[in-house]
Amino acid sequence: MVVSEAVICHVLKRSYAGNEIIKRLMQRSGGIGVTAKMLEAVHSHYDLKYLLEHKPVCRITPEILKSQKQLKCMKLLLDIDPETPVTKEVVFRALEIGNDFDRRYRKHEQEGKDVLETLFDRSPDIAVTEEMVQAARCAADMEILLKHLEPGTRISTDVVAAISKLGLGEAYLTMRPLLKFDPSIRLDPKMALQMIGYGNGINVLEMLLEHDPSMPVTEEMFLQIFGQTLRESDGKELADVMHKYGTSLVFTDKVREVIDHAYQNKSEAAIKKRFYSLRMTDEDGIEPVGESMDEKTPEKSVGRSQSDSGDNAYEIIDED
Structure with missing residues (x-):
């Protein structure tokens, strides 16, 4: 039959x-x-x-390539037919497949990189578009796309916003080559806070300040990173990074509370002093003069949470 x-x-x-x-x-x-x-x-x-x-x-056609569900499938088909024409739609499909499945695991990044390299080598006249850059979901993809993007091209706010939402470590790793490509990029505090919230905040902050030392560090950004660093160390690294790039900090009541509560021991006085030296103004916009860092702790202070599992590293503690 x-x-x-x-x-x-x-x-x-x-x-x-x-x-x-x-x-x-x-x-x-x-x-x-x-x-x-x-x-x-x-x-x-x-x-x-x-x-x-x-x-x-x-014969392998662009339509067949676009129908593939895995990058490995696309690579197999490209290898068996060196004459297969490549279109920009095939490039988009390669990026889409990576977003949907293969990029969930770091080990698959090389596969995606190999496929994209093959596609651009096969058809070097394909122009990289803003939509392609916005579709990148890992550093390997971004590096290949930027390699073929016309030098001097301005990266739009939409692209930066899309990359800042990638989550986990991908936003940080994928943003790095983007910032190097276009020095004019400026992240607003909301985008920066979104990236910091995924973790690895101290490295994200240093990357952003290295790119733009004038970027303000907001209360929300500071509290997120401060909480993350206290889970792993004494927090001094955050003060060091901010000093390195000459970054000042508006001392809101919340900022003052978390610093005062984190460093209550005499052995931690030097770290506390280093944070206080970042103080640009208090919340009312007036630079306090002659104020002691050993001032009385407010009745409600913010301390480290007993659990590291939550997003917020602090909890309100009533001191009776």
């Missing part, structure tokens, strides 16, 4: 068909070989590898 192309495609749409099933289906296909519809239907790169063992294989 001859197995139709439609039946083979139906099986290939499964997450994994397997070598034996594919082999039997192709043996009963009547010698039609591997068709475009089969290549568009295949779901797994394992199945694609098994499928390509059967000849003949149709």
Whole structure:
């Protein structure tokens, strides 16, 4: 009995068909070989590898490349047909596949980088667009795209905003090459706070201040990073980074409370003094003169939480 192309495609749409099933289906296909519809239907790169063992294989088209579900599949198809034309839609698909699946794991970044390099090598005339840069979801993708972006191109606020929302460590790693490419980029405090909130705040802050030393450090930014650093150290690193770039800080009541409560021991006086030396003004805009850092702690102060699992490193403590 001859197995139709439609039946083979139906099986290939499964997450994994397997070598034996594919082999039997192709043996009963009547010698039609591997068709475009089969290549568009295949779901797994394992199945694609098994499928390509059967000849003949149709020419690889941009439509077939755009239909792929994994970067490994796209790479296999590019390798078997060096003459395959590449369009900007194929580049977008490669970025989209990475966003959807492969970029969840750092080990897959190299695969995405290899695919993008191959696509641009195959069609060097493809122009990198703002939409492509905005679609990048890891540093490897961003580096390849910027390599092929015309020097001097201004990066829009929409692109910067999209990268700042990536989450986990990706926002920090992907933003770095973007800031190096366009020195004119300025992040507003909301974008900066969003990146800091994902963790690794001290490194994010140093990256942003290195790029733009005039960037203000808001109360929210300071409290987020201060809480993160206290979970791992004495917090001095934050003061050091701010001193390094000449960054001052408006001392709101909240800022004063967390610093005073974190450094109550005499052995911590030097760290407390280093933070106080960052003071630009108090919340009312007036620079306090001659005020002692050993002032009385307010009735309600903010201290380190007993649990490091929450987003907020502090809790209100009533001191009776």
